[in-house]
Amino acid sequence: MNSEFVQKWQSQVKKGTLAFILLNVLRDNEFYGYELIEQVKKYTTIEIAEGTLYPLMNRLKKEGLVTSKWVEQESGIPRKYYQLTAIGVETLDEMIEYWQSLETSIKKLTK
């Protein structure tokens, strides 16, 4: 087995699906940055610098898929909450549909 090739491929897949994972995490709940990363870690074994999540959230905001708001905390250090927009929900539905069709094809192929 060429483990180096597999590792590279895995890293590409993870990178390519990160936005999909984030949108799924935000589907039913709003989360602040740290919490969002904890959720991502809970569901996946993604090994990226956590800081890269913030530019990615900025991109999802730019695309109109999420919105954010600062919420003051008693500690004096506010949290920035992210939530899906209506466009975000529609986009995610489309992505899920594609993912499922891809999954079906892969299953047929690897049978």
Added chain:
Amino acid sequence: MKNIEFKDKSAQKIYDNYFGRIRRTISVLADNDKQDVLMEFNSHIYEGILNNSNTNEVEKILKITQDLGDPEVVLKPLVADKKLKQATRTFNPKHIFEAIFLNIKNGFVYSVFAILYILLLGFGILMYLKIRYPENTGLFLKDGEFVALGMLKTNENVTEVLGNWFIPAVFFSALTLYVLLTILLRTTRKRKKE
């Protein structure tokens, strides 16, 4: 932004140093964007500390900052994008220059923009030449047909048609092209997928 205070001096130093690196990385951004990034990373670190059961502050802050990654690397796409947004909103040449520089590796299209903006400098050179060599610089026609825009050894056959209007005409042409180019840059940013 409310800074996090540590009891351990070394932990405080690590935190301050990390924020110093973030500040340097985002120094080209507008104040509200800077504030937003700093507050978000501060919030992340604060929540990370609360959720980490380790009692050693140095180990805690080290783990959190290591997991976050190098600000210079992780914040690069965010800085490049926000700078471009600021530049195309304000039309400020300084911001445009910085934005193009930060985005030049993000696509061939930004190299094209860089060349087009540099070409605009040519208009400035034309205005200078008109002041320095008024007789030999201008829009030259021969029998009603275009010969040259720029510097020419004048002779009887060609006529310079703009005269004193040359500098205002060149200035407004450059300004119009600059505005159009910047609007195009704004559209490119919106359409471009990372």
